[in-house]
Amino acid sequence: MKEIRIAIIGTGMISHRHMTVIQNLKKRGQNLTVVAACDIVPDRVKAFGARYGIAEENLYTDFREMLKRDDIDEVEVCVHNNLHTSVSCAVMAAGYPCYSEKPMSASYADAKILYDAQKDYGQKLAVQISSIYNPQTRIAKRMVENGELGEVYHARSVGHRLQGRPGYDMPFFSRDFIDPNIGVHGPLFDLGIYHLAQMLYVLGMPELESVYGTQSSKYWTHETIDKEVSRTAPIEDLGVGLARFKGGLSMDIYEDWAMHMDEIGTSFIAGSNGGLKLIDVDSTGGPMAVPEGGQIIGGGSVQVPRLEWFGTNEHGEMFVTKIDCGINDLTGQQELRLHPEMAMYNDNQLQWYSYLRGDLTDETRIDSPFIACQTALLSDGVVLSDELGRSVTADEIKALSKSIALREQVLPNGDKIHYDFKEYKA
Numbered sequence: 001m002k003e004i005r006i007a008i009i010g011t012g013m014i015s016h017r018h019m020t021v022i023q024n025l026k027k028r029g030q031n032l033t034v035v036a037a038c039d040i041v042p043d044r045v046k047a048f049g050a051r052y053g054i055a056e057e058n059l060y061t062d063f064r065e066m067l068k069r070d071d072i073d074e075v076e077v078c079v080h081n082n083l084h085t086s087v088s089c090a091v092m093a094a095g096y097p098c099y100s101e102k103p104m105s106a107s108y109a110d111a112k113i114l115y116d117a118q119k120d121y122g123q124k125l126a127v128q129i130s131s132i133y134n135p136q137t138r139i140a141k142r143m144v145e146n147g148e149l150g151e152v153y154h155a156r157s158v159g160h161r162l163q164g165r166p167g168y169d170m171p172f173f174s175r176d177f178i179d180p181n182i183g184v185h186g187p188l189f190d191l192g193i194y195h196l197a198q199m200l201y202v203l204g205m206p207e208l209e210s211v212y213g214t215q216s217s218k219y220w221t222h223e224t225i226d227k228e229v230s231r232t233a234p235i236e237d238l239g240v241g242l243a244r245f246k247g248g249l250s251m252d253i254y255e256d257w258a259m260h261m262d263e264i265g266t267s268f269i270a271g272s273n274g275g276l277k278l279i280d281v282d283s284t285g286g287p288m289a290v291p292e293g294g295q296i297i298g299g300g301s302v303q304v305p306r307l308e309w310f311g312t313n314e315h316g317e318m319f320v321t322k323i324d325c326g327i328n329d330l331t332g333q334q335e336l337r338l339h340p341e342m343a344m345y346n347d348n349q350l351q352w353y354s355y356l357r358g359d360l361t362d363e364t365r366i367d368s369p370f371i372a373c374q375t376a377l378l379s380d381g382v383v384l385s386d387e388l389g390r391s392v393t394a395d396e397i398k399a400l401s402k403s404i405a406l407r408e409q410v411l412p413n414g415d416k417i418h419y420d421f422k423e424y425k426a
C-alpha cells in the first residue's frame with residue numbers, strides 16, 4: 001500500500017484526535033506517516049512532537065516554512081474556525097491536498113472561497129464532518145431515497161447540551177471557541193454543522209429557498225453564570241431557524257451550547273408514510289477516534305448512533321422499528337461482511353486517505369466540501385436573518401454573505417502572517 005506522508009497544522013485539542021485515528025488505522029494496515037507538524041505556540045508543537053515521536057527538526061512554528069519540504073503528501077488543518085479558509089487556501093496554493101477541520105468557515109462567503117480553491121489550485125479537499133460517515137446516515141439516506149418514508153415533508157435538526165459552552169463550562173476546550181474573531185459563531189456553527197450536514201445529506205441535498213432564524217447569547221448574560229464573559233461581547237449560545245427548500249420541504253433547526261432544559265428531543269425526518277428518528281448522531285469522530293483503552297478526546301464516549309422508524313404497514317397498522325446501526329470496531333459490522341470496502345465510508349480520515357490513493361474517486365467518495373458549503377449557506381442564512389429581522393432567500397444569502405476569514409494573524413511573538421486567498425464572488 002502506498003505510503004501517505006502527513007503534515008499537521010495546529011497541534012491543539014483536535015489534532016490529537018487526528019493522531020488517534022491515524023494510530024488506529026495504522027494498526028489496521030494503513031501506511032500512514034506523520035512527517036511534520038506546526039503550531040504557532042512553540043511549547044505546544046514541542047509537546048506534540050515528544051508525544052508522537054516526531055523529531056525536533058520536523059516541528060515548525062511557521063507553516064509556510066513547513067510547506068517548503070519535499071516529502072509531504074497531504075496537510076491536515078486543525079486550526080480554528082475563522083482560519084480554515086485562510087490556512088487551507090494557503091495549503092492548496094502551495095500545491096498540497098488539504099483535509100480541513102469543521103466548520104468549513106464562519107460564513108458562506110468563506111466556505112465558497114474554500115470550495116472554489118479546489119479548482120483554483122487543482123487540489124483535493126475534504127472537510128471533517130464525522131456524522132455523515134456511518135451506517136446510521138447511510139441507512140437513513142437509503143430509506144429516504146427508496147421512498148420508505150413516503151413523501152418527506154419536514155425534518156428537524158437538533159443539538160442540545162445542558163451546560164456545555166466550550167472553553168467555559170468545558171474549560172479543557174480552547175477559549176478560541178468563544179472568541180468572536182476566531183470561533184466567531186456559537187453552537188449552530190460548532191456542533192450544529194454535524195446535525196445540519198447529516199440532515200441535508202440524508203435528504204439528498206435539497207436546494208435551499210429561504211430561511212428564517214434567530215440566535216441568542218442570553219445564557220451568557222446571566223450574572224450568576226458568568227460575570228466575566230457577560231462583560232465582553234459573547235458569541236451565541238443558541239441558534240434556531242426554519243428553512244424551506246425547493247419543492248416545499250421544510251426543516252426546523254435548534255442548536256444550543258447550554259440551556260436550562262433537560263431534553264429537547266432528537267433530529268427526525270417526517271414523511272407521508274413514515275417517520276425516522278436519528279438518535280445519538282456522531283459528533284465525536286466515531287470509534288476510530290477512541291484511543292485503545294482510553295476515552296475520546298475531550299471526554300465522554302462515542303455513542304452508538306441509532307434509528308427509530310415509525311411507519312404504517314399495508315394493513316393500516318402502525319409499527320415502530322428500532323434499527324441498530326451496527327457498531328463494532330470499524331462500525332457497521334453487517335455492511336462490512338457484505339462489502340469490506342464499506343470501511344472506507346465509516347471514517348472521515350480513512351475516506352480521505354482512500355480518496356488520495358485513488359481507491360475512491362470524485363464520484364464514489366462523499367463530497368464533504370460540497371455538503372459543508374451548502375451547510376454554511378444554511379447556517380449563514382440564520383445569521384443574516386437574525387441581523388435583518390426577517391427571512392432571507394438563498395440568493396440573498398449568497399449576495400449578502402461576507403468573507404470574514406482572517407487575512408492577517410498576529411502570532412504570540414508579535415509577528416504577523418498575511419493570508420492571500422481570493423476574494424468572494426457571489
Ligand SMILES: NC(=O)c1ccc[n+]([C@@H]2O[C@H](COP(=O)([O-])OP(=O)(O)OC[C@H]3O[C@@H](n4cnc5c(N)ncnc54)[C@H](O)[C@@H]3O)[C@@H](O)[C@H]2O)c1
Nearest residue numbers: 010011012013014038039040078079080081101102174298
Ligand atoms: N476540540 C474538539 O473536540 C473539536 C472537535 C471537532 C472539531 N474541532 C474543530 O477543530 C478546530 C480546532 O479546535 P481545537 O479544539 O483543536 O482548538 P485548539 O485551540 O486547541 O487548537 C488550535 C491550534 O491551532 C494553533 N494555530 C492557530 N493558528 C495557527 C497557525 N497559523 N499555524 C499553526 N498553528 C496555528 C493554535 O495555537 C492551537 O494550538 C476548530 O475549528 C474546531 O471546531 C474541535
